[in-house]
Amino acid sequence: MSSSKRSRPSKPGRAASISDVARESGVSIFTVSAVVNNKSHVGKTLRERVENAIRKLNYRPNLIARSLIKQKTQTIGMIVPDIVNPFFPMVVRGAEDAAQKQGYNLLLCNSDDSLAKEETAIELLLSKRVDGILLTKAAGEFSPALHKTIQEVNIPFVLVMRTYPTLTKDAVITDDYQGAYEAVCHLARAGRNRIGLISGPLRISNAKERWRGFRDALEEKKLPYEPELVVEGDYRIESGFRAGHALLSHRPDGIYVANHLMTIGLLQAVEEMGLKCPEDFGLVSFDDYPWLGVFRPRLTTVELPKHQLGSEAAELLIQRIGGNHGKPVLKKLLPELRIRESCGFAQFVSAEHRRAAPSEPSDASLVNK
Amino acid sequence: MSSSKRSRPSKPGRAASISDVARESGVSIFTVSAVVNNKSHVGKTLRERVENAIRKLNYRPNLIARSLIKQKTQTIGMIVPDIVNPFFPMVVRGAEDAAQKQGYNLLLCNSDDSLAKEETAIELLLSKRVDGILLTKAAGEFSPALHKTIQEVNIPFVLVMRTYPTLTKDAVITDDYQGAYEAVCHLARAGRNRIGLISGPLRISNAKERWRGFRDALEEKKLPYEPELVVEGDYRIESGFRAGHALLSHRPDGIYVANHLMTIGLLQAVEEMGLKCPEDFGLVSFDDYPWLGVFRPRLTTVELPKHQLGSEAAELLIQRIGGNHGKPVLKKLLPELRIRESCGFAQFVSAEHRRAAPSEPSDASLVNK
DNA sequence: GTCGTGTTTCAAAACGTTTAGCTGCGCCTG
DNA sequence: CAGGCGCAGCTAAACGTTTTGAAACACGAC
Structure with missing residues (x-):
């Protein structure tokens, strides 16, 4: 049943990959991928063979590889001044709830309201190719270089609880x-x-x-x-x-x-x-x-409305990620x-x-x- | 100066990739990579050519691709019952500070002390190939399947503020x-x-x-x-x-x-x-x-010592990630x-x-x- | 018999990196 | 001048996916 194709042998210490599953069940990588993403038409017998192999090998798709090819990480970066400030946990929670609901995760950073840390965090999130960034801006302006980067880079930003006149981005604030x-x-x-x-x-x-x-x-x-x-x-x-x-x-x-x-x-x-x-x-x-x-x-x-602040910001961000371009929005939430x-x-x-x-x-x- | 090799043309909407930089500066991908990771010996002239190209194109290495090949994401997953519970922000902050210091980031999840949500979160973190997981376990036991997974998978876990007799993992708790x-x-x-x-x-x-x-x-x-x-x-x-x-x-x-x-x-x-x-x-x-x-x-x-709880847990986890295997440790912090x-x-x-x-x-x- | 049509499956390219292995090249040594 | 040795740089394979284009096959219609 196995070992037909000349696919690479599985590495010992590593988690099973899609090709391991393919070898185990005697089908091509394509078919396994189709089963995993339950695409429409895979024959019943093959599907079952593949599913058994998946269970046997405890296969779990590698989202890193998926992200690489799809150019989407399903991750949003969130920068707050300090999660220890009691104002923010609920905001973060709101953002996480909304993100989760749409299949996104939260990468959290603290800026300590320092421009330097904020810059480092943004650079890092960009390098990690998050799909969007929720930012409670630290006091002060971006460095010119970063400001340019932010305007040029095509991942969306949503400001949370802050607005900045020099930055024409979406913002969600309280009234x-x-x-x-x-x-x-x-x-x-x-x-x-x-x-x-x-x-x-x-x-x-x-x-x-x-x-x-x-x-x-x-x-x-x-x-x-x-x-x-x-x-x-x-x-x-x-x-x-x-x-x-x-x-x-x-x-x-x-x-x-x-x-x-x-x-x-x-x-x-x-x-x-x-x-x-x-x-x-x-x-x-x-x-x-x-x-x-x-x-x-x-x-x-x-x-x-702290929870709402986070959730609305995340929802807006995800809309932008989804391709809803258009004029920046300023959303004021009623206390x-x-x-x-x-x-x-x-x-x-x-x-x-x-x-x-x-x-x-x-x-x-x-x-x- | 440019356009020597038959490398792919750069895609329009995308961030510059290493091959764009290579084309722009007329060197091979290898050389760009060497400059970016400032490896030892790249000639001075080439290095400068590459650095200029990097600035010009606003190149930023894609950490997703790096993660894929290095089999390391420099990310640790952290699962807490609820970040809104005032006990946890400081713990999370401690973990983040320690992680940051060693070049790691935190992917945060809330379990609401629900076993189901906890399982989903763990599965997700494993799929995202985090390098390790900090877990404040929800009340109750893992499902047998998950328990097996956790024991078999080779990414380290550190329990925070909890110990479980059936799970022989590192734990950091308070005395x-x-x-x-x-x-x-x-x-x-x-x-x-x-x-x-x-x-x-x-x-x-x-x-x-x-x-x-x-x-x-x-x-x-x-x-x-x-x-x-x-x-x-x-x-x-x-x-x-x-x-x-x-x-x-x-x-x-x-x-x-x-x-x-x-x-x-x-x-x-x-x-x-x-x-x-x-x-x-x-x-x-x-x-x-x-x-x-x-x-x-x-x-x-x-x-x-909430901050310490998080930071010591993260440090221990990172040690394990670094390959320090050995008997599980139970660390009790003094109040x-x-x-x-x-x-x-x-x-x-x-x-x-x-x-x-x-x-x-x-x-x-x-x-x- | 040929052609189209649809279904099921596949092989291979692509994503953006790192890195092993290799190629010239210049220099030193005998 | 042959041989050896570093050094700078290159090519190509690898990581684990998705997806394009095509092959193989069956089935009818002409």
């Missing part, structure tokens, strides 16, 4: 303006009329967007913009603490904080100053995490206002929450170490 | 026994002598190890083992809350909690019962995260007791901490959204 706007409107609806802001560094685009949303919401609600109620922080806990002290000394009755870490800092300041959260002032924070569920009062936050207790709707909200677990979204993903 | 032991000894040193335990599910091996450490430490310190002071939870917030109520009703003066989520639950119970932490009882928690820095009192915890305030050493510890930022390890990695 930070809208998120901030809603946050402030919610405070206003809750009857607050001296609303303060703890902002991120205004040179960063998303901080600026959040500030714009804050300002426009005040205007919309015909509330005064009081400059002493706007404090610029740097997105870290410590700066939230300091900004909190500064801001609270002016006794606002509502605060919107542009990031969850500064909220944590703020709450420490609140404790020190002996103030009470929903009673003395309403609070809306930005970006939500399961562990925030342990804070009292439960925080009303504007949640950024979601999660009303809990920190604005003073406690009685209503807590009733609703008592039915659910203490922290939501479910902390199921946190278990098992 | 949970030792961590628990130290935690309880610390409580004893702080003068506590009625120490309770909130344990994980005892069918899980690491929960059992932590329980053993707890019990042996009591014995060592000649303290009584009081069964009503041991409560089994399920590693979730809610169960910590319930266990806390049950446990505190017996008025222990020290508590060791086997996981950080249950600690969060416990602290809610503490608040409800009107107890105070270092005053009424000492507390040591397990596993540390930056955001725990915002709890008051600052928690004394046993930190698992680190981080003494803060929740055991009653407040005055000493807080002085030391006042110099540093409010939460440590540094929250630098948390910024920028």
Whole structure:
């Protein structure tokens, strides 16, 4: 049954190759390939012979060889600043879920927000011939050489959570303006009329967007913009603490904080100053995490759709890979206002929450170490 | 200068290949390859001609082709239950750092702790011919077929944070026994002598190890083992809350909690019962995260070396890839007791901490959204 | 008998590298 | 000047697939 053709003998230490299967079952390589990719018409007897040989040899197609000839790796590269930053795991997960669904895998790189590491990573991914790249760009511009490469190379890029004016590529971002706007409107609806802001560094685009949303919401609600109620922080806990002290000394009755870490800092300041959260002032924070569920009062936050951010970016990228050329798209995802207790709707909200677990979204993903 | 040999013409839409460079610079493929891998002896003039051509064509070696012939992909597969589980990002990061350092990349998969997804992922990684696999095994056993495959296939596996008796492979885990032991000894040193335990599910091996450490430490310190002071939870917030109520009703003066989520639950119970932490009882928690820095009192915890877990696993794997065969190794990493305030050493510890930022390890990695 | 048509199978080229083996060539040595 | 030895560079095989074009064969129709 075997050993008809003069195909190469199988190497000892190696995994079985298609020609091993062919030899074992006495057919040509072509036929094996046809069976593996279950092409239409292979005779029943041959098909069975081949299938037996595949099982016997524990044959597994070599996707490297397939990639080489098909010029497709079914792999997408993803570069994030740091997977340890709690913002990103969910984004990566979203991208992986979407990619997986369409038969793609994720090659992950961390840039540490360093341009040099980012360049190395991109070069590497290009050399590995990934089919496309999801990039959360590090701060700063590409080197001219890399910029040229990116424009010329014909693999698609999709920017995640960043846009760069000099780079006309697809991007998927969150609508930070809208998120901030809603946050402030919610405070206003809750009857607050001296609303303060703890902002991120205004040179960063998303901080600026959040500030714009804050300002426009005040205007919309015909509330005064009081400059002493706007404090610029740097997105870290410590700066939230300091900004909190500064801001609270002016006794606002509502605060919107542009990031969850500064909220944590703020709450420490609140404790020190002996103030009470929903009673003395309403609070809306930005970006939500399961562990925030342990804070009292439960925080009303504007949640950024992190999973969706990753999945939509991956889907868009895969569309591009599939040949959908056309104008670059800028996709803005809407954040979601999660009303809990920190604005003073406690009685209503807590009733609703008592039915659910203490922290939501479910902390199921946190278990098992 | 060009067009001497009868090499194939370059395809239009494609990236430049080595033969394009050869044609452009009028040398053979061999010479280009030698220049790219800067092999020893290529004449200076030729080398420069080739280098110019490489720049001109923006040539980038195709690592797919290289992998095919070298039978090495310089890629390692990593399977974790869920990157969104906060335990894993740091482990993945550790693996990536170590891999990167040695010229390897990480292909990441999530198994959701499902055996089926785990199998699919492993099959895929094998087909992609990764050089090795880092696996945090999902609960349960491999299917017989897969088990056989894994034993026969000659790519190395290293288990991360798991060991399986039926699978004789390398493993890198944390020494949970030792961590628990130290935690309880610390409580004893702080003068506590009625120490309770909130344990994980005892069918899980690491929960059992932590329980053993707890019990042996009591014995060592000649303290009584009081069964009503041991409560089994399920590693979730809610169960910590319930266990806390049950446990505190017996008025222990020290508590060791086997996981950080249950600690969060416990602290809610503490608040409800009107107890105070270092005053009424000492507390040591397990596993540390930056955001725990915002709890008051600052928690004394046993930190698992997550980054090291990933990096040591990757290093071991790469050693195996490099051909270091030999008996499977079981590497236990020592956890680190981080003494803060929740055991009653407040005055000493807080002085030391006042110099540093409010939460440590540094929250630098948390910024920028 | 010849021609077309369709089915099943095959041989060989292609993908972009690395590398073993070989060819000249210049230089040294006797 | 013959022989040997490096050196620089080349040719061609190999890696494991997919896929093109064609062969072999059967079956009817003319």
